[in-house]
Amino acid sequence: MTMVKDFTGATFWRRSTLFDVLQPRSLAVLGVFIFIGGWECAARLNSSAAALIPTPSQIPAAWAGEIRGGFWIAAVESSLSHYILGVAIGSFLGVAAGVIAGVSAWCDAILSGVVRVLRPIPGLAWTPFAILWFGLTSTAAAFIIAIAVFWINFFAALSAVQAIDRDLMEVARAFGHGGFVGRLTKIALPAATPGILAGFRTGLGQAWMSVVAAELFGVPGIGARMMQAASLLATDLVVVYMLTMALLYSVTDIAFLAARRRLIAWQL
Amino acid sequence: MAIIAELLGVGLALASGAQRVQILDKCDVRLERGEFVALVGPSGAGKSSLLRVLMGLVKPSEGEVRIDLPRERGRRNIALVFQDAKLLPWRRVESNVALGLEGLGLTSLERRSRIAAALDLVNLTAQIDRWPHQLSGGQRQRVGLARALAVEPELLLMDEPFGALDAITRSSLQDELLTVWRRTNKTILFVTHDIDEAIYLADRIIVLSGTPARIRGAFQTAKRPHVRSNQDTFRLAEEIRAKLGESSQLIEFEI
Ligand SMILES: Nc1ncnc2c1ncn2[C@@H]1O[C@H](COP(=O)(O)OP(=O)(O)O)[C@@H](O)[C@H]1O
Ligand SMILES: [Mg+2]
Numbered sequence: 001m002t003m004v005k006d007f008t009g010a011t012f013w014r015r016s017t018l019f020d021v022l023q024p025r026s027l028a029v030l031g032v033f034i035f036i037g038g039w040e041c042a043a044r045l046n047s048s049a050a051a052l053i054p055t056p057s058q059i060p061a062a063w064a065g066e067i068r069g070g071f072w073i074a075a076v077e078s079s080l081s082h083y084i085l086g087v088a089i090g091s092f093l094g095v096a097a098g099v100i101a102g103v104s105a106w107c108d109a110i111l112s113g114v115v116r117v118l119r120p121i122p123g124l125a126w127t128p129f130a131i132l133w134f135g136l137t138s139t140a141a142a143f144i145i146a147i148a149v150f151w152i153n154f155f156a157a158l159s160a161v162q163a164i165d166r167d168l169m170e171v172a173r174a175f176g177h178g179g180f181v182g183r184l185t186k187i188a189l190p191a192a193t194p195g196i197l198a199g200f201r202t203g204l205g206q207a208w209m210s211v212v213a214a215e216l217f218g219v220p221g222i223g224a225r226m227m228q229a230a231s232l233l234a235t236d237l238v239v240v241y242m243l244t245m246a247l248l249y250s251v252t253d254i255a256f257l258a259a260r261r262r263l264i265a266w267q268l
Numbered sequence: 269m270a271i272i273a274e275l276l277g278v279g280l281a282l283a284s285g286a287q288r289v290q291i292l293d294k295c296d297v298r299l300e301r302g303e304f305v306a307l308v309g310p311s312g313a314g315k316s317s318l319l320r321v322l323m324g325l326v327k328p329s330e331g332e333v334r335i336d337l338p339r340e341r342g343r344r345n346i347a348l349v350f351q352d353a354k355l356l357p358w359r360r361v362e363s364n365v366a367l368g369l370e371g372l373g374l375t376s377l378e379r380r381s382r383i384a385a386a387l388d389l390v391n392l393t394a395q396i397d398r399w400p401h402q403l404s405g406g407q408r409q410r411v412g413l414a415r416a417l418a419v420e421p422e423l424l425l426m427d428e429p430f431g432a433l434d435a436i437t438r439s440s441l442q443d444e445l446l447t448v449w450r451r452t453n454k455t456i457l458f459v460t461h462d463i464d465e466a467i468y469l470a471d472r473i474i475v476l477s478g479t480p481a482r483i484r485g486a487f488q489t490a491k492r493p494h495v496r497s498n499q500d501t502f503r504l505a506e507e508i509r510a511k512l513g514e515s516s517q518l519i520e521f522e523i
Pocket of ligand 2: 312315316317427428
């Protein structure tokens with residue numbers, strides 16, 4: 001017998017099927033093997049593609065060589081520093097601005113015009129200014145990442161605060177927490193935390209895309225290393241760094257989920 | 269008996285879009301220490317608005333609110349029990365009850381004993397570590413009551429607290445509330461649209477209805493203990509229904 005959950009969260013038992021015996025997890029692993037096997041076969045059967053796409057079997061050796069040369073660690077370290085700085089600054093400012101605009105109708109009204117103008121401009125469009133202001137430095141890359149992350153967090157926080165049950169504000173007032181600080185700390189922040197965290201998580205993913213883009217113009221890191229490899233037609237190295245990004249993304253997402261479990265235990 | 273809270277000729281007008289809507293008009297309410305008063309009226313009449321005025325959450329546009337209660341350390345004079353409990357879902361039962369105690373300057377020991385006492389009054393001690401979503405509707409409402417009792421108010425305002433509960437849970441909570449009232453000697457203003465509930469619980473029943481809403485009458489109930497239904501309660505319920513009917517005819521006439 002297998003216990004299953006339906007979409008309402010109710011659990012019930014039913015007879016095990018082949019699907020239950022195999023477990024979704026092992027099926028996921030199977031899927032990865034089929035994908036890699038198919039790729040390997042396709043690349044080997046078509047010899048003219050050798051310059052355009054590496055075979056999976058080349059990757060481990062290329063990866064090991066990159067690590068031995070010290071390039072991999074250097075690139076990861078440098079990208080991580082851009083990533084962490086950009087995500088930290090962008091998320092903090094985005095959440096702060098979003099929460100303030102959500103709590104105060106005045107701030108929301110004053111900001112709305114500026115938001116309308118600035119919001120459609122993608123982070124990458126700031127590259128010329130990033131280079132002018134900060135040069136080809138880590139700060140420039142972090143700046144571009146921060147802008148991309150800022151907007152995601154801003155809108156997530158703003159709509160999370162605006163969606164709060166108005167009656168809860170009345171509860172705060174009835175029990176002596178009607179001031180701005182009381183409403184902010186007793187109601188707005190905790191009530192909006194799930195929405196804010198959802199925005200933060202989206203930002204964590206988006207930021208990795210911005211890392212590559214922000215480094216394409218020469219700030220050292222994963223993106224820069226990828227561009228070098230591509231210009232030398234070292235496609236195996238390109239794949240190594242693609243996988244590196246997937247790996248780093250998974251690590252940050254898993255770390256995030258562990259942290260979230262503590263922050264919003266009440267929802268789970 | 270001492271009057272502890274009073275509405276004198278209170279009128280309330282609120283903005284609804286571009287219009288000003290008169291919700292309450294010339295309302296006089298007088299609450300004496302220790303009495304249990306029910307406020308009945310159809311939904312949308314303005315019962316919650318009247319509580320908000322009494323609680324000081326909105327200023328009346330006319331008239332006066334007088335609260336004659338001394339400020340005491342570690343207490344709040346008035347507390348409100350909300351319609352759907354309105355617990356904070358991110359706080360466990362214990363810290364939901366603690367909400368009103370925060371900012372009162374209590375030591376953590378005092379705070380814990382106040383929470384324990386309040387939860388004991390509503391028979392919910394075993395659920396102290398639960399999240400609100402792990403409680404039944406009746407339990408949630410009892411936490412809402414405990415949250416209000418924890419601040420040791422002299423005046424307890426209750427806004428249709430049992431309106432969303434099933435009949436069985438409701439009647440047992442009504443009995444629990446009467447027990448709490450007897451044990452704590454609070455003054456209670458209990459809002460409901462259920463006439464039978466008002467007759468069973470209260471010493472005195474005030475009828476609020478019409479647009480704008482006015483106090484249409486006041487009724488005294490029989491000596492306690494009250495029974496759920498007998499000839500007297502039927503007759504009183506009929507009288508109150510007739511009073512509510514009068515005012516609804518009045519509305520039609522005004523239109
Ligand atoms: N903030 C508000 N602005 C304008 N109208 C309101 C507001 N709050 C309540 N009302 C109106 O006032 C009337 C009385 O509401 P309420 O006091 O909640 O009634 P009750 O509690 O008796 O059901 C209703 O018609 C409602 O639409
Ligand atoms: Mg109401």
